[in-house]
Amino acid sequence: MDVFEAIERRYSVRSYKPDPVEDEKLSRVLEAARQAPTANNQQPFRILVVHTRGREEELQRVYGRRWLTQAPLLIGFVALPGEAWRRMDGKPYGEVDAAIAMDHLVLAATALGLGTCWIAAFDPAAAREVFGLPEEAELVALTPLGYPGRGPAATSRRPLEELVRRERW
Numbered sequence: 001m002d003v004f005e006a007i008e009r010r011y012s013v014r015s016y017k018p019d020p021v022e023d024e025k026l027s028r029v030l031e032a033a034r035q036a037p038t039a040n041n042q043q044p045f046r047i048l049v050v051h052t053r054g055r056e057e058e059l060q061r062v063y064g065r066r067w068l069t070q071a072p073l074l075i076g077f078v079a080l081p082g083e084a085w086r087r088m089d090g091k092p093y094g095e096v097d098a099a100i101a102m103d104h105l106v107l108a109a110t111a112l113g114l115g116t117c118w119i120a121a122f123d124p125a126a127a128r129e130v131f132g133l134p135e136e137a138e139l140v141a142l143t144p145l146g147y148p149g150r151g152p153a154a155t156s157r158r159p160l161e162e163l164v165r166r167e168r169w
């Protein structure tokens, strides 16, 4: 599957089969995230890999949707703002870097037939406790990783003419 097909096939998967994810596939999606570009190549993120089996109750405290723990794996992208490149006005890019790495994983997962769903609406305090995140670490997003149970729901996108400004705003 080429990158355009993966982009077209990806959707937010909110229903998963309990089937395990092969170690080889997990390694490949993690490697795709590792290959992502980061500002000044500082790679200020870490990837949490969590097995959901037996941890359903505490994971539901982080994000209370049943489908969160249907998948065998949960992946979290954690930014380390202290290690991130900063723009001249001080804006840190660690969360941008983490998001790019996560999207690499998401597209690689799609190409391997796996489902994902970006989750930002988690409880950050519960996540800090359940995953043992240190103060300097910022969980940016989570995704289940597993085989999709249901196909895509209809979604829409703004037309390109609305999104693109040519030459000037």
Ligand SMILES: Cc1cc2nc3c(=O)[nH]c(=O)nc-3n(C[C@H](O)[C@H](O)[C@H](O)COP(=O)(O)O)c2cc1C
Residues within 6 Å of the ligand: 010, 011, 012, 013, 117, 118, 119, 120, 121, 122, 141, 152, 155
């Ligand atoms: C940064 C970000 C955060 C998101 N957070 C959530 C979330 O917390 N829960 C959820 O169900 N979907 C979440 N989504 C998924 C979006 O709702 C979804 O991508 C959008 O509706 C388009 O649907 P599609 O992904 O199926 O194309 C998030 C997506 C992004 C990019």
